[in-house]
Amino acid sequence: MASSDKAVGATLLLTSVALFLYYTIWALIMPFVDDGHPLHEYFPDRxxxxxxxxxxxxxxxxxxxxxxxxxxxxxxxxxxxxxxx
The missing domain is CATH 1.20.5 (Single alpha-helices involved in coiled-coils or other helix-helix interfaces)
Incomplete structure (x- = not known):
């Protein structure tokens, strides 16, 4: 049971960190990247x-x-x- 709880907790933590990093890059860094850059394909409209x-x-x-x-x-x-x- 405790091992299962740790796995769920680790999964939730990694998911939260990944979403936070994605949103941070999308909202704070991508406005400063040129519009023609291929990196814009990985993010929705601002x-x-x-x-x-x-x-x-x-x-x-x-x-x-x-x-x-x-x-x-x-x-x-x-x-x-x-x-x-």
Missing amino acids: SYAIRIPVVLLLFGLTVVFTFLALVMIKSNGAKKNVKKA
């Missing part, structure tokens, strides 16, 4: 370097606030049931 994180952030915040709202609604309903008893 506008997506902003759009993708914004969409992910909005989706994440929606999930978090929906969860909080559901917990608050359920908690409020439990308080009403206790007062009635």
Whole structure:
């Protein structure tokens, strides 16, 4: 079990590092590379370097606030049931 957890953790860490490096090169270094350079074939359009994180952030915040709202609604309903008893 512990070996499996270490393998999953290592995989997640390596994936995170690879994605971080890819995004860093894409967003911070590629704007300074000439447009005709063949390296541009490995990266999407630069506008997506902003759009993708914004969409992910909005989706994440929606999930978090929906969860909080559901917990608050359920908690409020439990308080009403206790007062009635």
